[in-house]
Amino acid sequence: xxxxxxxxxxxxxxxxxxxxxxxxxxxxxxxxxxxxxxxxxxxxxxxxxxxxxxxxxxxxxxxxxxxxxxxxxxxxxxxxxxxxxxxxxxxxxxxxxxxxxxxxxxxxxxxxxxxxxxxxxxxxxxxxxxxxxxxxxxxxxxxxxxxxxxxxxxxxxxxxxxxxxxxxxxxxxxxxxxxxxxxxxxxxxxxxxxxxxxxxxxxxxxxxxxxxxxxxxxxxxxxxxxxxxxxxxxxxxxxxxxxxxxxxxxxxxxxxxxxxxxxxxxxxxxxxxxxxxxxxxxxxxxxxxxxxxxxxxxxxxxxxxxxxxxxxxxxxxxxxxxxxxxxxxxxxxxxxxxxxxxxxxxxxxxxxxxxxxxxxxxxxxxxxxxxxxxxxxxxxxxxxxxxxxxxxxxxxxxxxxxxxxxxxxxxxxxxxxxxxxxxxxxxxxxxxxxxxxxxxxxxxxxxxxxxxxxxxxxxxxxxxxxxxxxxxxxxxxxxxxxxxxxxxxxxxxxxxxxxxxxxxxxxxxxxxxxxxxxxxxxxxxxxxxxxxxxxxxxxxxxxxxxxxxxxxxxxxxxxxxxxxxxxxxxxxxxxxxxxxxxxxxxxxxxxxxxxxxxxxxxxxxxxxxxxxxxxxxxxxxxxxxxxxxxxxxxxxxxxxxxxxxxxxxxxxxxxxxxxxxxxxxxxxxxxxxxxxxxxxxxxxxxxxxxxxxxxxxxxxxxxxxxxxxxxxxxxxxxxxxxxxxxxxxxxxxxxxxxxxxxxxxxxxxxxxxxxxxxxxxxxxxxxxxxxxxxxxxxxxxxxxxxxxxxxxxxxxxxxxxxxxxxxxxxxxxxxxxxxxxxxxxxxxxxxxxxxxxxxxxxxxxxxxxxxxxxxxxxxxxxxxxxxxxxxxxxxxxxxxxxxxxxxxxxxxxxxxxxxxxxxxxxxxxxxxxxxxxxxxxxxxxxxxxxxxxxxxxxxxxxxxxxxxxxxxxxxxxxxxxxxxxxxxxxxxxxxxxxxx
Numbered sequence: 001x002x003x004x005x006x007x008x009x010x011x012x013x014x015x016x017x018x019x020x021x022x023x024x025x026x027x028x029x030x031x032x033x034x035x036x037x038x039x040x041x042x043x044x045x046x047x048x049x050x051x052x053x054x055x056x057x058x059x060x061x062x063x064x065x066x067x068x069x070x071x072x073x074x075x076x077x078x079x080x081x082x083x084x085x086x087x088x089x090x091x092x093x094x095x096x097x098x099x100x101x102x103x104x105x106x107x108x109x110x111x112x113x114x115x116x117x118x119x120x121x122x123x124x125x126x127x128x129x130x131x132x133x134x135x136x137x138x139x140x141x142x143x144x145x146x147x148x149x150x151x152x153x154x155x156x157x158x159x160x161x162x163x164x165x166x167x168x169x170x171x172x173x174x175x176x177x178x179x180x181x182x183x184x185x186x187x188x189x190x191x192x193x194x195x196x197x198x199x200x201x202x203x204x205x206x207x208x209x210x211x212x213x214x215x216x217x218x219x220x221x222x223x224x225x226x227x228x229x230x231x232x233x234x235x236x237x238x239x240x241x242x243x244x245x246x247x248x249x250x251x252x253x254x255x256x257x258x259x260x261x262x263x264x265x266x267x268x269x270x271x272x273x274x275x276x277x278x279x280x281x282x283x284x285x286x287x288x289x290x291x292x293x294x295x296x297x298x299x300x301x302x303x304x305x306x307x308x309x310x311x312x313x314x315x316x317x318x319x320x321x322x323x324x325x326x327x328x329x330x331x332x333x334x335x336x337x338x339x340x341x342x343x344x345x346x347x348x349x350x351x352x353x354x355x356x357x358x359x360x361x362x363x364x365x366x367x368x369x370x371x372x373x374x375x376x377x378x379x380x381x382x383x384x385x386x387x388x389x390x391x392x393x394x395x396x397x398x399x400x401x402x403x404x405x406x407x408x409x410x411x412x413x414x415x416x417x418x419x420x421x422x423x424x425x426x427x428x429x430x431x432x433x434x435x436x437x438x439x440x441x442x443x444x445x446x447x448x449x450x451x452x453x454x455x456x457x458x459x460x461x462x463x464x465x466x467x468x469x470x471x472x473x474x475x476x477x478x479x480x481x482x483x484x485x486x487x488x489x490x491x492x493x494x495x496x497x498x499x500x501x502x503x504x505x506x507x508x509x510x511x512x513x514x515x516x517x518x519x520x521x522x523x524x525x526x527x528x529x530x531x532x533x534x535x536x537x538x539x540x541x542x543x544x545x546x547x548x549x550x551x552x553x554x555x556x557x558x559x560x561x562x563x564x565x566x567x568x569x570x571x572x573x574x575x576x577x578x579x580x581x582x583x584x585x586x587x588x589x590x591x592x593x594x595x596x597x598x599x600x601x602x603x604x605x606x607x608x609x610x611x612x613x614x615x616x617x618x619x620x621x622x623x624x625x626x627x628x629x630x631x632x633x634x635x636x637x638x639x640x641x642x643x644x645x646x647x648x649x650x651x652x653x654x655x656x657x658x659x660x661x662x663x664x665x666x667x668x669x670x671x672x673x674x675x676x677x678x679x680x681x682x683x684x685x686x687x688x689x690x691x692x693x694x695x696x697x698x699x700x701x702x703x704x705x706x707x708x709x710x711x712x713x714x715x716x717x718x719x720x721x722x723x724x725x726x727x728x729x730x731x732x733x734x735x736x737x738x739x740x741x742x743x744x745x746x747x748x749x750x751x752x753x754x755x756x757x758x759x760x761x762x763x764x765x766x767x768x769x770x771x772x773x774x775x776x777x778x779x780x781x782x783x784x785x786x787x788x789x790x791x792x793x794x795x796x797x798x799x800x801x802x803x804x805x806x807x808x809x810x811x812x813x814x815x816x817x818x819x820x821x822x823x824x825x826x827x828x829x830x831x832x833x834x835x836x837x838x839x840x841x842x843x844x845x846x847x848x849x850x851x852x853x854x855x856x857x858x859x860x861x862x863x864x865x866x867x868x869x870x871x872x873x874x875x876x877x878x879x880x881x882x883x884x885x886x887x888x889x890x891x892x893x894x895x896x897x898x899x900x901x902x903x904x905x906x907x908x909x910x911x912x913x914x915x916x917x918x919x920x921x922x923x924x925x926x927x928x929x930x931x932x933x934x935x936x937x938x939x940x941x942x943x944x945x946x947x948x949x950x951x952x953x954x955x956x957x958x959x960x961x962x963x964x965x966x967x968x969x970x971x972x973x974x975x976x977x978x979x980x
Contacts, residue, residue: 053105083217461501
């Protein structure tokens with residue numbers, strides 16, 4: 001209740017502010033929020049009344065012929081009884097049951113209450129209204145009407161209003177009590193669109209706090225129930241079935257009845273790719289290769305025409321508008337004696353109706369090439385064969401990059417079943433799937449709820465205006481079937497703050513981030529389009545730039561511009577669409593939407609449709625128009641352009657590739673992206689923008705940075721920046737030592753910490769650091785002293801991969817004082833820094849206990865290396881140890897450690913390793929001597945190594961050295977005699 005009261009208080013405050021501005025003569029913003037276009041008669045009752053329904057008004061002959069045979073008729077009495085006892089019903093009914101047409105008519109009290117039927121798609125909403133009106137024998141818009149974006153057919157006598165979930169959300173926003181509405185029926189809920197999920201959560205909020213008498217009916221063709229739970233658990237041990245979650249949201253056993261209806265479907269023959277002759281392309285290959293998909297589908301459609309029972313029509317399912325247009329073109333080029341019709345959401349109403357409603361005067365067969373729009377809620381007459389690509393397009397939002405994208409993915413098994421079912425609505429049917437049975441088994445059982453993966457920016461703004469002030473309130477206070485992901489909400493909130501639609505604040509007793517809607521945010525919500533486009537429209541209107549607002553309106557409203565794209569350059573797509581006139585897409589919707597912005601915007605759109613020159617002017621200003629809503633998606637080309645494509649860096653710090661556009665300029669605004677075959681981001685839709693426009697919104701500042709290409713050398717420059725993009729740069733004098741230290745410290749942390757710094761050290765230094773750590777570990781084990789610096793145990797943890805945040809902190813504190821004195825990370829000597837942490841006494845103690853050098857028997861200085869695998873190791877030629885009776889040792893008395901001696905041949909090759917020289921001389925040396933003396937005859941191999949003189953020299957060198965020594969002795973004796 002708190003949330004709803006907060007919302008009411010906010011609305012009251014806004015009204016008072018507006019009144020104050022009017023009284024004081026102050027003007028409000030130039031943008032005027034649009035007025036309501038869809039309304040519910042206020043005189044109608046809220047409660048569901050026990051009176052005759054619209055269904056009762058049907059002539060007996062019609063009821064007997066058209067209603068009684070429908071499977072849904074078997075549960076109508078139970079449905080009415082359930083709603084009298086409980087406020088909510090969860091109704092599962094497969095396609096063909098008649099639920100979409102019959103249930104709303106059953107629950108309507110003519111002239112007394114209004115029933116809302118909610119459909120996920122505009123085409124489905126119009127089609128449902130038409131079917132119910134036909135059944136009643138009345139025109140659409142009288143007893144049964146519809147309201148979709150930009151189009152409404154209703155009257156004061158409308159008892160059943162079919163709306164999309166977007167329109168329902170707008171109705172809830174304008175009138176949270178839904179005055180005059182007795183029942184809301186949410187159809188096709190199994191599709192799990194973000195709009196449907198959000199609408200149900202808000203309806204439950206209204207039902208709990210404002211309208212105890214409001215009835216909610218959720219209808220779905222498929223719901224994950226107990227019969228599917230076992231299979232679901234094999235995929236996810238913690239699964240809670242969708243049906244169970246829905247029932248819980250609807251109030252559980254006390255408030256929700258669950259009803260099931262049978263479907264109506266004739267037998268369908270299923271043909272998979274591996275069972276008959278259309279080939280067996282891998283699904284993933286079809287996703288990557290659009291041309292292959294089109295050719296495969298066209299071949300399958302041709303086969304379907306020959307196998308369709310009763311020579312009926314063929315319905316083909318493809319993922320999106322682009323593939324549909326290409327397939328339609330391919331089929332037309334094959335000159336088949338059929339009418340080929342596209343069907344997808346961005347087509348005009350007339351074009352959609354041509355595909356949905358069959359012309360009974362024509363006997364020509366049809367091929368309807370459709371998006372998933374026709375999967376469930378649309379009834380298309382005459383179809384007896386379905387060709388299924390098994391693919392669908394899904395909106396995704398990358399929370400890591402902030403990039404919106406559309407991805408082509410396999411459909412669910414539920415969808416595959418529903419698509420096939422379209423072939424058996426009126427008689428026996430045939431279905432061709434261009435994927436194998438094995439691939440069908442690998443499809444996900446159910447569609448992933450859109451709320452888990454889509455862009456939540458519009459949803460977050462809507463719920464903020466509703467009264468939710470934080471992600472916690474959305475996730476915990478609202479009754480979502482699947483709560484929106486916290487990370488996605490956080491990204492959405494940040495985007496809305498950046499757009500100026502939300503303002504962040506905290507409470508004195510609770511420092512958690514909260515958000516409230518700004519005046520700009522309220523204007524954005526009123527436009528019912530994405531906040532990015534809405535922000536751009538509002539800014540253009542405020543500046544008096546009606547042509548800019550018109551350009552954005554075309555882009556925002558016309559899905560075909562972005563989804564499916566005639567040209568990846570959005571401005572060119574808008575220009576071409578405007579030049580084609582209002583009949584190439586839904587011109588009435590566009591003009592209606594432009595009128596909601598301003599009369600000037602509507603006039604600009606009208607002129608652009610009538611004049612190709614004006615259309616060109618509108619498209620040319622697209623980049624400037626979109627800028628206010630897409631600052632973070634500005635992109636700058638990296639390197640030179642090429643015909644193969646160019647790579648762009650976005651202001652939000654990610655890269656994306658634009659294929660095959662060598663002349664698009666250095667800067668673009670990215671509107672939509674996809675994932676390429678190589679897993680990298682591809683730009684699907686964009687518009688050019690000139691650098692001079694960007695400079696107006698860029699920020700100039702002095703920047704100290706670490707140049708990665710120069711070993712992270714710290715430099716200083718003056719830059720003009722937009723996010724991560726540098727529009728211009730000027731070199732400044734070298735930074736101060738404090739600035740250097742700060743930048744290098746940040747760089748170390750951003751690269752991954754001390755381990756990244758360690759990887760930059762010369763290999764020799766890294767080995768010496770490892771030796772130093774091992775020597776210290778030996779010293780700690782051999783004595784009770786624990787006064788060795790903590791940084792060494794932290795560094796040991798880094799080497800062993802067992803470090804924690806505390807180890808990083810300790811080492812960073814040690815390194816900090818040295819950062820200002822170096823020019824780059826690569827020049828930072830970590831070995832010297834570690835040695836500096838030892839006091840002179842500690843260094844001497846370490847060198848005495850575990851020295852790095854010893855003297856061999858021949859007087860040579862030999863290095864000792866320390867390694868955790870081998871222990872202390874001294875390496876020298878075997879002859880250098882002649883006469884040495886004992887093995888060298890390190891460590892304190894009583895806890896000494898034998899040094900492993902690696903004995904080499906005269907050529908430096910390993911001969912043996914030992915920690916026991918006496919044993920080696922006695923037991924091993926004789927065999928080594930026997931083998932090596934023939935191989936190295938010039939070197940000494942005495943029978944008794946213990947009495948031999950240690951040396952690194954050959955026999956000849958030993959003799960010469962001996963003779964030279966005798967000569968020197970004689971000379972010395974002669975000199976002494978002369979002195980005497």
